[in-house]
Amino acid sequence: MWRSQRSRTIVIGVAFAAFVVCCVLPIAYLVATTLGAAGGPSAAILLDSRQRGLLSNTALLGVGAAVVATAIGAPLGVALARVPLRRKALLRLIAAAPVLLPPYVVALAWIYLGVSEWTYSIPAAVLILGLLLYPISMLATEAAMRRVEGRLEEAALIVAPPRRVLRRITLPLVAPSIVAAALIIFVLAISEFGVPGLLRVRVYTTEVFTAFAALYDFSRAVVLAVPLLVVCAVVAVVAAVLLGERLVVTRRSSSGSPVVFGGWRRPAEVAMVGVIATAVVLPVLVLGREALAGRSLPAAVAGSAAAIVNSLSLAAMGATLVVALALWLGLAQARARRAYRRAAQVVLVLLFAVPSTIVGIGLIGVWNRPGFFGALYGTDAMFLLAYLARFVPVAALILAATAQTVSVSQEEAAAAGGAGWLRTIGGIVLPQMHVGIAAAWVVAFVLAFGELGVSILVAPPGEATLPIRVYTMIANAPSSQVAALALFQSLVIFTPLAAFAAAASLRKVP
Amino acid sequence: MKAAPVALTNVSKRFSTHVALDDVSLAVTAGRAVVILGPSGCGKTTLLRIIAGLEVPETGQVTLDGRTVSAAGRALVPPHERRVGFVFQDLALWPHLTVLQSLDFVLGSTETAPGERGRRAQEALALVRIEQFSGRYPHELSGGEQQRAALARAIVGEPRVLLLDEPFSSLDEELRADLRSELARLQRTLDLTTVYVTHDRDDAAALADSVVEMRAGRIVAIHHDRSRTQDRA
Amino acid sequence: MRLFAHRLIVPVLVVVLPGMACRRPDSGAGETRTVTIYVSTDRVFSEPVLREYERRSGVTVNPVYDTEETKSTGLANRLVAERSRPQADVFWSNEPVRTVVLKSRNVLAPYTSPSADGIPSGLVDPDGYWTGFSARMRVIAYNTKLVMPAEAPTSVFDLADPKWRGQVAIADPRFGSTSFHVAALYAMAGDQKMDNFFRRLKENGVRVVDGNSVVRDLVVRGEAKVGLTDTDDVNVALEDGQPIAMVLPDREGLGVPVMPNMVSLIAGAPHPVEGRLLIDYLLSADVERQLAQSEAVQIPLHRGVQGPRNMPPIDTFKPMTLDYAAAAARVDDVTNRLAAILGL
Numbered sequence A: 001m002w003r004s005q006r007s008r009t010i011v012i013g014v015a016f017a018a019f020v021v022c023c024v025l026p027i028a029y030l031v032a033t034t035l036g037a038a039g040g041p042s043a044a045i046l047l048d049s050r051q052r053g054l055l056s057n058t059a060l061l062g063v064g065a066a067v068v069a070t071a072i073g074a075p076l077g078v079a080l081a082r083v084p085l086r087r088k089a090l091l092r093l094i095a096a097a098p099v100l101l102p103p104y105v106v107a108l109a110w111i112y113l114g115v116s117e118w119t120y121s122i123p124a125a126v127l128i129l130g131l132l133l134y135p136i137s138m139l140a141t142e143a144a145m146r147r148v149e150g151r152l153e154e155a156a157l158i159v160a161p162p163r164r165v166l167r168r169i170t171l172p173l174v175a176p177s178i179v180a181a182a183l184i185i186f187v188l189a190i191s192e193f194g195v196p197g198l199l200r201v202r203v204y205t206t207e208v209f210t211a212f213a214a215l216y217d218f219s220r221a222v223v224l225a226v227p228l229l230v231v232c233a234v235v236a237v238v239a240a241v242l243l244g245e246r247l248v249v250t251r252r253s254s255s256g257s258p259v260v261f262g263g264w265r266r267p268a269e270v271a272m273v274g275v276i277a278t279a280v281v282l283p284v285l286v287l288g289r290e291a292l293a294g295r296s297l298p299a300a301v302a303g304s305a306a307a308i309v310n311s312l313s314l315a316a317m318g319a320t321l322v323v324a325l326a327l328w329l330g331l332a333q334a335r336a337r338r339a340y341r342r343a344a345q346v347v348l349v350l351l352f353a354v355p356s357t358i359v360g361i362g363l364i365g366v367w368n369r370p371g372f373f374g375a376l377y378g379t380d381a382m383f384l385l386a387y388l389a390r391f392v393p394v395a396a397l398i399l400a401a402t403a404q405t406v407s408v409s410q411e412e413a414a415a416a417g418g419a420g421w422l423r424t425i426g427g428i429v430l431p432q433m434h435v436g437i438a439a440a441w442v443v444a445f446v447l448a449f450g451e452l453g454v455s456i457l458v459a460p461p462g463e464a465t466l467p468i469r470v471y472t473m474i475a476n477a478p479s480s481q482v483a484a485l486a487l488f489q490s491l492v493i494f495t496p497l498a499a500f501a502a503a504a505s506l507r508k509v510p
Numbered sequence B: 001m002k003a004a005p006v007a008l009t010n011v012s013k014r015f016s017t018h019v020a021l022d023d024v025s026l027a028v029t030a031g032r033a034v035v036i037l038g039p040s041g042c043g044k045t046t047l048l049r050i051i052a053g054l055e056v057p058e059t060g061q062v063t064l065d066g067r068t069v070s071a072a073g074r075a076l077v078p079p080h081e082r083r084v085g086f087v088f089q090d091l092a093l094w095p096h097l098t099v100l101q102s103l104d105f106v107l108g109s110t111e112t113a114p115g116e117r118g119r120r121a122q123e124a125l126a127l128v129r130i131e132q133f134s135g136r137y138p139h140e141l142s143g144g145e146q147q148r149a150a151l152a153r154a155i156v157g158e159p160r161v162l163l164l165d166e167p168f169s170s171l172d173e174e175l176r177a178d179l180r181s182e183l184a185r186l187q188r189t190l191d192l193t194t195v196y197v198t199h200d201r202d203d204a205a206a207l208a209d210s211v212v213e214m215r216a217g218r219i220v221a222i223h224h225d226r227s228r229t230q231d232r233a
Numbered sequence C: 001m002r003l004f005a006h007r008l009i010v011p012v013l014v015v016v017l018p019g020m021a022c023r024r025p026d027s028g029a030g031e032t033r034t035v036t037i038y039v040s041t042d043r044v045f046s047e048p049v050l051r052e053y054e055r056r057s058g059v060t061v062n063p064v065y066d067t068e069e070t071k072s073t074g075l076a077n078r079l080v081a082e083r084s085r086p087q088a089d090v091f092w093s094n095e096p097v098r099t100v101v102l103k104s105r106n107v108l109a110p111y112t113s114p115s116a117d118g119i120p121s122g123l124v125d126p127d128g129y130w131t132g133f134s135a136r137m138r139v140i141a142y143n144t145k146l147v148m149p150a151e152a153p154t155s156v157f158d159l160a161d162p163k164w165r166g167q168v169a170i171a172d173p174r175f176g177s178t179s180f181h182v183a184a185l186y187a188m189a190g191d192q193k194m195d196n197f198f199r200r201l202k203e204n205g206v207r208v209v210d211g212n213s214v215v216r217d218l219v220v221r222g223e224a225k226v227g228l229t230d231t232d233d234v235n236v237a238l239e240d241g242q243p244i245a246m247v248l249p250d251r252e253g254l255g256v257p258v259m260p261n262m263v264s265l266i267a268g269a270p271h272p273v274e275g276r277l278l279i280d281y282l283l284s285a286d287v288e289r290q291l292a293q294s295e296a297v298q299i300p301l302h303r304g305v306q307g308p309r310n311m312p313p314i315d316t317f318k319p320m321t322l323d324y325a326a327a328a329a330r331v332d333d334v335t336n337r338l339a340a341i342l343g344l
Helices: A001-036 A050-082 A088-100 A103-113 A121-147 A152-157 A164-191 A194-199 A204-213 A218-243 A259-293 A299-302 A305-335 A337-354 A354-369 A372-376 A381-404 A408-416 A421-432 A434-450 A466-474 A478-510 B045-050 B099-108 B114-128 B143-155 B172-189 B201-207 B227-230 C002-021 C043-057 C075-080 C096-104 C156-160 C176-189 C189-202 C212-221 C231-239 C272-282 C286-294 C324-329 C331-341
Strands: B006-015 B017-026 B032-035 B060-065 B068-072 B084-087 B162-166 B192-199 B210-215 B217-226 C034-039 C060-065 C089-093 C129-141 C168-171 C208-209 C226-230 C244-247 C258-268
Touching: A001 A204, A001 A218, A001 A305, A001 A337, A001 A354, A001 A381, A001 A421, A001 C176, A050 A088, A050 A121, A050 A204, A050 A218, A050 A259, A050 C331, A088 A121, A088 A259, A088 A434, A088 A478, A088 C002, A103 A121, A103 A194, A103 A259, A103 A478, A121 A194, A121 A259, A121 A372, A121 A434, A152 A164, A164 A204, A164 A218, A164 A259, A164 A337, A164 A381, A164 B099, A194 A204, A194 C034, A204 A218, A204 A354, A204 C075, A218 A337, A218 A354, A218 C075, A259 C176, A299 A478, A305 A337, A305 A381, A305 A421, A305 A434, A337 A381, A354 A381, A354 A466, A354 C075, A372 A381, A408 A421, A408 C208, A421 A434, A434 A478, A434 B172, A466 C043, A478 B143, A478 C189, B006 B045, B017 B045, B017 B060, B032 B201, B045 B060, B045 B162, B045 B192, B084 B143, B084 C286, B099 B114, B099 B143, B114 B143, B114 B172, B143 B162, B143 B172, B162 C089, B172 B201, B172 C168, B192 B201, B201 C156, B217 C043, C034 C043, C034 C272, C043 C060, C043 C272, C043 C286, C060 C272, C075 C168, C089 C096, C089 C231, C089 C272, C096 C258, C096 C324, C129 C176, C129 C212, C129 C286, C156 C189, C156 C226, C168 C176, C168 C212, C176 C189, C176 C212, C176 C324, C176 C331, C189 C331, C208 C212, C212 C226, C212 C244, C226 C231, C231 C244, C258 C272, C324 C331
Parallel strands: B032 B192, B032 B210, B084 B162, B162 B192, C034 C060, C034 C089, C168 C208, C168 C226
Antiparallel strands: B006 B017, B006 B060, B060 B068, B210 B217, C089 C258, C129 C226, C129 C244, C129 C258
């Protein structure tokens, strides 16, 4: 037991130290240097009149996008988990695709599609972000539904119609996962810059961006990020309170979907196809039309081979490192006392919401110095450090939620049997978390692949990832070229994921 | 003559290549307890699930009180309209509901008036003697209490037939004997038509009006327990 | 298996990070000479120039590209953040404001290149912190199907005329070349006149969009009849055969706003010698010719270099006589004013 505790302390301690260095230090550094600078920025900028508008816009955008994405995604997740849909793997893959599309470009597609004054409004931004981010809710809901012990539903189906069973039994059991997904969507929505920037919706991210891009005022940017983080903290706390301690340990269901949901096939398929048509086919068609109207695609695509290889390998390495670190944080968080656990959750949400430019500038401050730290600066390792800084928090949130579904008693049983902590984790806990670990890896991979805000600030000279290349190519390019490159970039990330999904679904066939 | 509460005619069911039920026919008389006895994997659980409507038989038909509920590979009546009570092997108590809430969920799905529900729930809890635990969540109950809660949930809707799938298999012998006699008492008090699946001969001896022996998806023998039947008469 | 995969992670961490450190681009400094340049001029135009320099000089160029458009916080922030331990040797900016800001933040070092001979004096910093070359201009673009050449606006101030109500597009004036343009206008015409102008523009239903290329696209599609944008953006559409034409604004009054590229040496540059050589090359007539002949259609500042096809030579119009430092000094204030006036 003593041995077990010691290895636990060491591993968690090392992980925590790495977390502080990778994720907290850059932000703390920038805050300390800018706010500590002579006189400091005036907090007065927080009191000027436009702040109230920014605050409500930011909250509306984040909550709205989370609600829309959940309203679309959660029912689709339920359908994927319970209704015997035809071509389910294919439907899931295509329905998940929007999260791979660069938000900026999808917003562009909607602008091409129908311009009215309404396009440049918060409701439009909410709708576009909802249509981009619903796959997160869909996949989280499906995964959670698949973890619900099938007997619990059957016991209810014996006495109640399916609709009531879903509402009263299944959904409460998966609610923690749905709310956690909504929280992640909320943070992604309010830290998104491209869509509100393009639709001219004033939110804190665009304001922070302006402080950097137009005024080169680091301290103003840092101060303006504070309200953004306050909004996040409030939402994270509300989410934690809503959830309470309802997270329930359930075993993986042995039986497949109950036969009674067969009658839902037709409406579910119609809904699925409808969402796919709106969120995937329509924007891709519009972009495709724009792309074909142009003439410059080959020039931009040619010569991207090195950047593609670079991006995919860096994203894969980054996702692996992110998960490797986040796993221990998630485990520690899941086993911590309730108050600590909630505090950790709020901190992770906050870190994830810090605007990428702030992280980037902070990373430069921390790593661009003489000595050991400086050895990594100017190398590809900076991409990995950028991915760690940005995405460990979200991966830790996912993994903590997964770790909580593994019963503590199993860990204790293994420890009582004399297994060391690492052996217990490796042999008992991790195998039960494999779906969550895979999900965290894919999320980190997708996010890392598309990362631009930090990468472009710390990319070593002469090196580029695909988003940096695409982005610097399209800076002033005609819209046709923007569309073509965006489709190209989406295709590059979609291909390996589709292959991965195909391989996974093949393996499941006995 | 009144139709049997539960009747299966030539029912077969396969799972990919494994034959779970092979041409099974069985009728259960009203108010009687039938114990289906057999080794694990003999198809007895599938039999219960087909009666409840959780599985669909490939061939043959199922009738409840003379009404055909499953026939020729199709479920004609969904589970919740069959009025069966089911106690699962692992109980499947809903972890997010208290004992009372879970009974209320069952009653809320019937035509019981809202005002009636509390009284009916209390009655059911009294029958299984766990009135004092009505406000507890499943994880706050002992093993025996959980069994009683599952039983209460299964009978509160006044089912036409009670189906039990090895409900006591995880308990120690003493508790098991207790609950067994409790169930026998309950069954007699309520005059409940009961189908009870087990691999334990003691269970069968304590509970059965008839014992149906199964092997590899087929019924191999049916014994009528005269003593119990005569007791009752 | 999963356990195995898991045990791999720590060794991967240990191996990968130092391994990557070894991939430092200039780690073989002894053999190949390298120079690092941060470039905000569009990559499609700047990359061929830098490749050509590599070919001619044998020096490896490590570029970092970015853009000062509305989608990125840009290289200037990176240069400021890296000030304590600079990574770049040279900064090549596509417009003047950023360079002047960087000078004020002590990021730049003075260097007077011999290649700067012949570049007009207003386009070279008297202290030597920057040198201008190959210029673009801010222009009024109009749709030739909807607007006759004779009725096209000839001054920026015409855009507030009610006859263009709802038909004018400009890029967000807080960013990119538009921020330079409006700061220059404020510096030259005065706050009151400019505030009034932008108020009338707002009342006239001006469409503020996300970048100069979007302005160009709107004009091409006829969704806006006229717009304020850059010469290179218009040229892309001209080459494409689109119904667009441009007017050099304020030829009569304030003068045409000219935006040179600017090149500067970084203070504390790790490769100062190579940096100076690269600056000498970028300021050469050869590069100005190359940029003039590219789709960037940039106007050469050296006398005697052949200019681009679609553009008038620099000595055929009156350029805005502008103190770039004065314009740059106005950027903060003007940004805040316009945010309020235009509701950005």
